[in-house]
Amino acid sequence: MTSQTAVPAIEACGLTRSYGGRTVVDHVSFAVEPGRVTGFLGPNGAGKSTTMRLLLGLERPDSGTALINGRPYAELRAPLAQVGAMLEAKAFHKGRSARKHLLCLAQSQALPARRVDEVLAMVGLTDVAGRRAGGFSLGMAQRLGIAAALLGDPRIVLLDEPVNGLDPEGIVWIRTLMKRLAAEGRAVLVSSHLMNEMAVTADHLLVIGAGRLLADCSTTEFIRRHTDPEVYATTPAVARPALLEEAFMRLTAHSAQFTAA
Numbered sequence: 001m002t003s004q005t006a007v008p009a010i011e012a013c014g015l016t017r018s019y020g021g022r023t024v025v026d027h028v029s030f031a032v033e034p035g036r037v038t039g040f041l042g043p044n045g046a047g048k049s050t051t052m053r054l055l056l057g058l059e060r061p062d063s064g065t066a067l068i069n070g071r072p073y074a075e076l077r078a079p080l081a082q083v084g085a086m087l088e089a090k091a092f093h094k095g096r097s098a099r100k101h102l103l104c105l106a107q108s109q110a111l112p113a114r115r116v117d118e119v120l121a122m123v124g125l126t127d128v129a130g131r132r133a134g135g136f137s138l139g140m141a142q143r144l145g146i147a148a149a150l151l152g153d154p155r156i157v158l159l160d161e162p163v164n165g166l167d168p169e170g171i172v173w174i175r176t177l178m179k180r181l182a183a184e185g186r187a188v189l190v191s192s193h194l195m196n197e198m199a200v201t202a203d204h205l206l207v208i209g210a211g212r213l214l215a216d217c218s219t220t221e222f223i224r225r226h227t228d229p230e231v232y233a234t235t236p237a238v239a240r241p242a243l244l245e246e247a248f249m250r251l252t253a254h255s256a257q258f259t260a261a
């Protein structure tokens with residue numbers, strides 16, 4: 001009898017991608033597990049969005065593989081029911097209403113129309129569902145993007161910089177939502193260049209700099225490993241997330257490959 005090993009929700013294996021001779025994703029390997037928020041942390045230009053596009057089959061890697069539930073995205077059946085993603089807010093037809101946008105998406109994947117109203121309620125857009133999405137504020141557009149990502153009730157969710165440009169209320173809302181999705185047993189991969197945000201949101205960190213994966217460990221462990229032991233010991237546990245920035249700077253300072261963006 002062969003023992004069955006669980007397939008990671010998301011798996012990147014040696015992912016590499018260059019543009020015009022410049023390597024922007026450089027042999028990146030990691031696995032994303034369900035039941036926790038995995039933060040994909042790195043400065044602007046580090047290669048986060050490119051990696052996410054590679055995971056979703058929107059770009060081809062020069063080498064390496066990207067797997068969702070053990071398969072390349074292109075081979076997934078009913079992909080929206082397996083993985084939902086928000087890569088860019090405002091990636092929708094400007095003249096369509098929010099509801100129409102979601103209905104079109106639902107129809108394209110044979111998802112029930114009632115699911116549209118469920119996700120609209122989930123993201124708090126019920127009252128404006130009939131309005132032209134093109135007129136939405138950034139915060140509303142982010143909510144619509146998240147509604148689209150959740151349409152198929154996927155077990156895997158990818159969000160690229162979801163809190164960018166949001167007001168504090170929107171930030172707390174997204175943070176709470178991501179934690180809830182993870183608590184429901186989903187795999188949540190969220191990118192950000194904001195250290196404070198990742199410190200309080202992510203259970204696990206993938207740190208990327210200049211296309212290379214610099215760390216893959218729990219947020220707690222990352223902070224402990226890369227701060228001054230004395231500072232760490234004398235900082236109350238609740239305040240330790242504030243040390244993430246120091247940890248990040250230390251790591252990148254010690255990384256010969258890292259060049260600040």
Ligand SMILES: Nc1ncnc2c1ncn2[C@@H]1O[C@H](COP(=O)(O)OP(=O)(O)O)[C@@H](O)[C@H]1O
Nearest residue numbers: 019020024042043044045046047048049050051
């Ligand atoms: N389509 C593209 N053509 C050329 N360069 C690109 C393209 N997409 C991204 N890049 C470059 O690749 C690097 C990584 O970009 P990106 O993945 O967007 O980083 P991040 O999301 O971490 O800010 C950047 O220097 C960016 O300018």
Ligand SMILES: [Mg+2]
Nearest residue numbers: 048049160161
């Ligand atoms: Mg990006």
